[in-house]
Structures are given as structure tokens and as C-alpha cells.
Amino acid sequence: MDYNTTPLVEVEGLQMHFSMKGGAFSRRAGVIKAVDGVSFKVFPNETFGLVGESGCGKTTVGRAVLKAIEPTGGKVIFDSKSGKKINLVPMTSDELRPYRQEVQMIFQDPYSSLSPRMTIQEILEEPLRLAGHTDKEYLFEQAKHMIEQVDLRSSHLMRYPHAFSGGQRQRIGIARSLITHPRFIVADEAVSALDVSVQAQILEILAELKDKMNLSYLFISHDLSVIKYICDRVGVMYLGRIVEVAETDALFHRPLHPYTEALMYAIPDINERQIRSDILAGEIPDAANPPPGCAFHNRCKYATDKCRTEVPALREFTDTFNGKEILRESACHFVEDIYYKHDEEIV
Known part of the structure; x- marks a missing residue:
């Protein structure tokens, strides 16, 4: 280094x-x-x-x-x-x-950090959409690339978070944090x-x-x-x-x-x-x-x-x-x- x-x-x-x-009038204590x-x-x-x-x-x-x-x-x-x-x-x-x-953050709790109502593909694509990307093919390719970078399969993209273990969910959270490079x-x-x-x-x-x-x-x-x-x-x-x-x-x-x-x-x-x-x-x-x-x-x-x-x-x-x-x-x-x-x- x-x-x-x-x-x-x-x-x-x-x-x-x-x-x-503190106190009756909530003064600074x-x-x-x-x-x-x-x-x-x-x-x-x-x-x-x-x-x-x-x-x-x-x-x-x-x-x-x-x-x-x-x-x-x-x-x-x-x-x-x-x-x-x-x-x-x-x-x-x-x-x-x-x-x-x-600048991004990886959170502590792999269970509460992923929306249960979104597929893994939607979870990974969301930061890119917020950054202004709209091309569906680009979004999918980026999601596919990042899920493979954390040693999960592209077939996992269509599943929901409840189908994964805690360790797998944390991998998904890492992929989401890194997808904007x-x-x-x-x-x-x-x-x-x-x-x-x-x-x-x-x-x-x-x-x-x-x-x-x-x-x-x-x-x-x-x-x-x-x-x-x-x-x-x-x-x-x-x-x-x-x-x-x-x-x-x-x-x-x-x-x-x-x-x-x-x-x-x-x-x-x-x-x-x-x-x-x-x-x-x-x-x-x-x-x-x-x-x-x-x-x-x-x-x-x-x-x-x-x-x-x-x-x-x-x-x-x-x-x-x-x-x-x-x-x-x-x-x-x-x-x-x-x-x-x-x-x-x-x-």
C-alpha cells in the first residue's frame, strides 16, 4: 500500500x-x-x-x-x-x-435491507434506475454481471429475497452496493x-x-x-x-x-x-x-x-x-x- x-x-x-x-419545558440539558x-x-x-x-x-x-x-x-x-x-x-x-x-454502503442486516416485494433483478437494477439508466437490456446485463460477481447464478435474478439464506442475501446486498461501480x-x-x-x-x-x-x-x-x-x-x-x-x-x-x-x-x-x-x-x-x-x-x-x-x-x-x-x-x-x-x- x-x-x-x-x-x-x-x-x-x-x-x-x-x-x-429534559425538564418540564424540554430545555436543552x-x-x-x-x-x-x-x-x-x-x-x-x-x-x-x-x-x-x-x-x-x-x-x-x-x-x-x-x-x-x-x-x-x-x-x-x-x-x-x-x-x-x-x-x-x-x-x-x-x-x-x-x-x-x-460512495455506497453495505448494511449489517441482510434480512431487512432487501425489499421482500421486489425480485433480485429489480433490487439490483434500482440504483441504476435512480442514476438515470432506462435501457432494459443494459439494466439486465448489469444485474446479471453483478450477481455472478458475488458467486450467485443469473437464474437467481427472478427470485425473491425470502428464497435465500442470510449469506446469500448479503451477497445480493453487496452486488446492489457495487452495481453503480x-x-x-x-x-x-x-x-x-x-x-x-x-x-x-x-x-x-x-x-x-x-x-x-x-x-x-x-x-x-x-x-x-x-x-x-x-x-x-x-x-x-x-x-x-x-x-x-x-x-x-x-x-x-x-x-x-x-x-x-x-x-x-x-x-x-x-x-x-x-x-x-x-x-x-x-x-x-x-x-x-x-x-x-x-x-x-x-x-x-x-x-x-x-x-x-x-x-x-x-x-x-x-x-x-x-x-x-x-x-x-x-x-x-x-x-x-x-x-x-x-x-x-x-x-
């Missing part, structure tokens, strides 16, 4: 704040910072993963990036086919329409509703199509095993913020944030580390009333008074992995003291 190229998508300081109301200043880049033909516990804000990031919900701050810079860089955040629905074919895909928990054996098949299809169609993915998941399999780089989220960014192999070899380290130890079959159920002790703070300083300090075994009062910035580091220097990011006050001086405890 060449990280010296122009990013396809640059997310800068993305915010998604929700007002809370506070703000929930579901996403609070998230920044990352997705490069051409890259799969960038977002991982974290439930409620960390990763799904909200995905929806805000695609403008399925309106961000309350920040930028989403998209390098369009025309070569023009555009900020999607301030654009109206009409202004976004020309770019909708270039987009460049950027947000896959939100795209395999979490499927059996493990089926997950592997879907991940393999996504990886093959990425190379075949020159796609870039923002892949959102709570499952570290899935992230490790499909992602080139990973951003780890906690309570609305990214706390670590690294190439996937380097992240799993040596995490550089206490939260990432805790996730590794809490989940089986990750780097053969011994499972420790106590490593993520304590509760996730309330997003409506986050703790001062580092949001993870109440669960962190390394926390000091500085962590309880000062918010750590997401800082860039030069690390060595597999004999080469790579750039990494971590939002921990004591990265150098904890990890670089005690490497043998982490690897």
Missing part, C-alpha cells in the same frame, strides 16, 4: 453531537458527543478498519461520512472521479446527487449477523472485489478477528474518539494504546495471548457525562493524575516493524514510557 498517494477520503475533525432535553473530533484517511484500494466496543461511535462515523446523518462539525474530503476534491459535509442533497454513485464503500458490521463459516466466504468476496474493481473500504466491526483478516490499516475508537491508528499487522504485533492492548487480551485467538477477563474491568463512561482527561483512565492500569486531568492528543510516532519504519498514531500520554521501554511485555 502506497501511503504517499493522494487519499481517496480524508476525514478531518468529524463531530456528531446530539442535544439532550446537555450534549452527547457520539463522535468528537475523529480524523483519518482512506487511500485508493485500501481497507481501513474502525474497531471498538459497542457504543464507541464507529457506526455513527460511517453514517456521517456518507451523510446518511448530518455531521455537526468537521470535514469529509472526497477525491471524486473528476479529480476535484470536494467536502461532502456542507453539501445539500441535490449537490451530493452526482457523487452518490461513487462506486469507488468508496462503507461496510458497517457487514458480516456480524452471519455464521462464522459464512463470514469467511463474504470476507473473501469483498477482498476479491476490492482488487477487481479497485475499491476502497471503510470497514466497521467490533470483531478483531474480522478486522485482522480484511483490513490494511486500523483505527481503534473509544467513546467517540480514535485512540490508535496503525497498519494492521503492526497493531496486532504490538498495540500502542492501553485500550487496544486490553482488547487484544480480552478476545481469544488474537496473537495467542492469554485471555484475561479482568483486563477491561469497569464500565464504559456515559457519553453524556464523559470523565475529564483521558476517557479511558477509569479502566486503565497505567493511569496517573495526568491522565485524569489532561486529554491526550492523537500523536504520530515512527515505529519499526518487519525491518522497515512505519508511521503510527496513539492518544496516550505515556506511549514511550509504557510500550517502548517494556516491549517484551507486549509482544
